[in-house]
Amino acid sequence: MFDRLELVLPQPDDRWPLVRFLVNGEDVIEGSVGSDGRGRSPFAQFPVAGASELRATGEPRRVNLGEPECDGGCCGYLSAVVQRIGEVVLWSDWELPDGATRPMEYTFEAAAYEAELARAEADPWWRPEARTAGP
Secondary structure, X not given: XXXXXXXXXXXXXXXXXXXXXEEOXXXXXXHHHOOOOEEEOHHHHOOOOOOOOOOOOOOOXXXXXXXXXXXXXXXXXXXXXXXXXXXXXXXXXEEOOOOOOOOOOEEEEHHHHHHHHHHHHHOOOXXXXXXXXXX
């Protein structure tokens, strides 16, 4: 059985617009680094130019997903290696901030994973062009 990814996107009234990652309904960042942990900025997670680091390819790559309240530069980042293997996207080989709990290895059905990324990228209000576009 595959895991299910949901990207929780910031809302326009959020003081700190950060992306959160729910896997099977559980917040990965909160579960690992605690309730004060932070996701990444949507600008970093979904750049205007180029593909998101979350896009899985056959080439494994390390992706920062979050950090503790103190700052990733101080205590380390929560990151996983993201890789597509056939019709499966794998999050594995976690690196943890100081004092964090290691998340499980996650396997996602590739089509569902890509659909969730496409949903998140479809209408990002945080991009300058989305905020300045008129009716």
